[in-house]
Amino acid sequence: MSENHKPYPLVDTTEPNLLEDTFNYSLPPLIRFDGPVVEYIDGRPVEFDPAALKTRDIVITDTTFRDGQQARPPYTVDQMVRIYDLLAKLGGPNGVIRQTEFFLYTANDRKTLDRCRELGHKFPECTGWIQAVKGDFRLVKEAKLKESGMLTSCSDYHIFHKLKFKSRKACMDSYCEVVDAAFEAGVRLRCHLEDVTRADIDGFVLPFVERLMRMSEQVPEELSVKIRMCDTMGFGVSFPGVELPRSIPKLIYKFNREVGVPGDRLEWHGHNDFHKVHANGAAAWLYGCDAVNATLFGFGERTGNPPLEGAIFEYIALKGELCGINTEVITELAEYMRSIGLPIPDNYPFVGKAFNTTRAGIHAGGLRNDERIYNIFDTTELLGRPPRVALTDKSGADGVALWVNDFFGLKGDQRLSKFKMHKVARWVNDQYEKHGRMTAISDEELEQQVKELMPEYWEKYKGG
Numbered sequence: 001m002s003e004n005h006k007p008y009p010l011v012d013t014t015e016p017n018l019l020e021d022t023f024n025y026s027l028p029p030l031i032r033f034d035g036p037v038v039e040y041i042d043g044r045p046v047e048f049d050p051a052a053l054k055t056r057d058i059v060i061t062d063t064t065f066r067d068g069q070q071a072r073p074p075y076t077v078d079q080m081v082r083i084y085d086l087l088a089k090l091g092g093p094n095g096v097i098r099q100t101e102f103f104l105y106t107a108n109d110r111k112t113l114d115r116c117r118e119l120g121h122k123f124p125e126c127t128g129w130i131q132a133v134k135g136d137f138r139l140v141k142e143a144k145l146k147e148s149g150m151l152t153s154c155s156d157y158h159i160f161h162k163l164k165f166k167s168r169k170a171c172m173d174s175y176c177e178v179v180d181a182a183f184e185a186g187v188r189l190r191c192h193l194e195d196v197t198r199a200d201i202d203g204f205v206l207p208f209v210e211r212l213m214r215m216s217e218q219v220p221e222e223l224s225v226k227i228r229m230c231d232t233m234g235f236g237v238s239f240p241g242v243e244l245p246r247s248i249p250k251l252i253y254k255f256n257r258e259v260g261v262p263g264d265r266l267e268w269h270g271h272n273d274f275h276k277v278h279a280n281g282a283a284a285w286l287y288g289c290d291a292v293n294a295t296l297f298g299f300g301e302r303t304g305n306p307p308l309e310g311a312i313f314e315y316i317a318l319k320g321e322l323c324g325i326n327t328e329v330i331t332e333l334a335e336y337m338r339s340i341g342l343p344i345p346d347n348y349p350f351v352g353k354a355f356n357t358t359r360a361g362i363h364a365g366g367l368r369n370d371e372r373i374y375n376i377f378d379t380t381e382l383l384g385r386p387p388r389v390a391l392t393d394k395s396g397a398d399g400v401a402l403w404v405n406d407f408f409g410l411k412g413d414q415r416l417s418k419f420k421m422h423k424v425a426r427w428v429n430d431q432y433e434k435h436g437r438m439t440a441i442s443d444e445e446l447e448q449q450v451k452e453l454m455p456e457y458w459e460k461y462k463g464g
Contacts, residue, residue, distance in 0.1 A: 018372075028377050031317045037286075039240035039249060046253045048286045053318050058285050060311045061267060061293045062087060062100035065112070066129050066149075067305055068295040069103070072342070079340055080112045081119070083296070086333050088121040092324030095123030096315060097308070098291065101149055104128045104139040113143060127190070132175050140187055147188040149228065150178060154205050155195035168204050176211060183219045190226040192269070197235040201244045201254060210259040226265045227255060228293065231280065234273030234303065238283035248280055252287040267291035272303040281306040282314050296333060297344060297351065309333075309350050327382040350383065357388040358399075391441040393432035397425040404450060408461040416457070423453040 023029050033050035040046060064087075065080055075083070084100065091097030102116075103109045117126055128148035130136035140148040152175045153163060165171040175191070182189045191212060199205050209227060216224035229251060237246045244250050248268075255261040268284035268291070270277045281292040298307035309330045316322060334351035338344060346354040356379045371387050380386040389395060389402045401418035410416065418425070427449050431437040451458050 023372075025372050025378050026381065027320075027322070028313045028317045028382075030320050031314075037240075041250050041253060046249045046287070048249075048288065050286075053286070054320070057264065057290060058315065058318070059098040059291050060091070060096055060308060060315065061098055061291050062124055062295065062308060063269070063293050063300070063305060064100065064295045064308070066101045066103060067269075067300040070301040071299055071304065074108070075340075077108055077112045077115060081115045082336065083333070084116045084124070085119055085121075086329055086336065087124055087296075088119070090312070090326055090329035090333065091123055092322075092326055093123075094324040096312070096323055096325055097124045099127050099147070100124040101127045101129045104130065104136075104143055104148075110143060113145075132178050134178055134181055137178055137181055137185070137187075140182075141185050145187065147190060147226075148182075149190045149192050150175075150182075151194055152191040152208075153194040154208065155199035156204075157198060158195050159204070172204075172208050172211065175208070176215065179212065179215060179225060183215070183223055186223065188223050188226070190228055190267070192228045192230050194230045195232040196229050196251065197231045197245050198233060199245055201251070205245075206254060206259055209255060209261060213260050224265060226267060227261050228267040228269050229255075229284070229289070231268070231270040234271040234276060236270060236276065236280045238276070238280055248283045249287045252284065252289050256288050263288045263290040267293055269293040270306050271300070272298065272305070277304065277306050278310045278314070281311060282318075285314075285318065296337065297342070297348070299342060307349075313350070328384045331383045331385060354390065356385060357390050391428050391446065393429070393437075395428065397422065400425040400428060403446060404454070407447065407450065408457065410461070420457075421450075421454060424449050427453065 021030070022032055036047050036049055038045050038047040064083060065075070069075060087097050087100065102113050104113070113126055113128075125147070126145065128140050128143060128145045129151075130140060130148055131151045137148075137150075153159065156168075159165050159168060159171045163171065165174070179189055179191070191209075193199070193205060193209075196205060212225045212227070235246050236248050236251075238248050240249070242250075244254075252266065255266055256263065266289045268281055268289050270280045270284075270293075277298065281294065285292055292306060292311055294306040294308035294311045295304065296308050298304040298310070312325060312327065312330065316325065316327075330350060334344060344351055344353075346352045349355055356375055358374060375387040386406065388406070389399045391399050391403060397418040400421055401416065404421050404424065405415045408416075424446070428441055428446075431441065451462075
């Protein structure tokens, strides 16, 4: 037995402890901390204060119309205006979805920007995106934007092999010339540090960012440069003890503490090449980066970006309240995106057609007793999606009972026992045992069988 062993006597009770401080069914499960989290860099603590999350103005920024469009055929103007309008509705009056960004290169890009601004939404703020050349900056001025992202690739893979600079200094000087031009025009720039998790942090990234911070001291505060950390290949890691450049906590510490980038001017932009994209975005929030950049349903270049709807629920879980967010719009957005050809897998969290649908009889039995047993939160209230059951050979009588009761809209004591629908359950079972069926039973088929095999209940609840 371990020397640290201590006895754990049974706490007997006749009343369940459902841990409702964490698992409040009316919200996504809350993320609660029992103390500060610490790791170290050069002997100095790199930590975050969980209590500060309640008061920090952490936000979501959107790149559906920029990075999201690099993974699909272009949206039409009407489609982008519709999506933008729904994003504003989703983020709510507090601007939880604070900004979105647009390309500025085509007539359609500029027309979309104009039409979105005409809607009059305060949030998300419309911003642009350009490359670090003065010719592109002209587009920002013509669009009369207050802020634009600018691509400032920072790894030597990009500086030398893609951009063909002869030296790091030449690269940095070139970027800073465009920053100066932005200051003169009264435009705030957001420098996108492309490939930062594969860059020489001490040798190029920090000297460049420090120069940007010193340049920002010479202009009004509203023009101060923002920094977007771009995990372009998904190399970022949130685990304690990981070395730079891959450590997200240490990157943020360096920017915050060593070169003076405040959290409200720091943003995380990730990619999902190693299945870490959502966890990495959440880690960025925790360690002092106030903005996480995301796309609807994670749809972006290659493996995609942090899913915006995932960030929404993570935000609520960290804050402990809805903060004005209208979560039902997530379902509306998913339905619209499907209608214009965006593929969403059936098992995709929150919006897949089957994300809260069970096929297992034992799960259906649990749902029938108390939907909290097998439903992640009140999906009816938050997403307009009640839990459902798809009937197969694994569903059993419990699955049939759940489907029939939901079909009739019966609640509480009204709900019929599984014994009252044994004929329907027998019909379902026969489809597989006698006829060798290999697919789930459709709602239309079940409706017809209920009408034929349970006529008294059909007459009572459906009116004939």
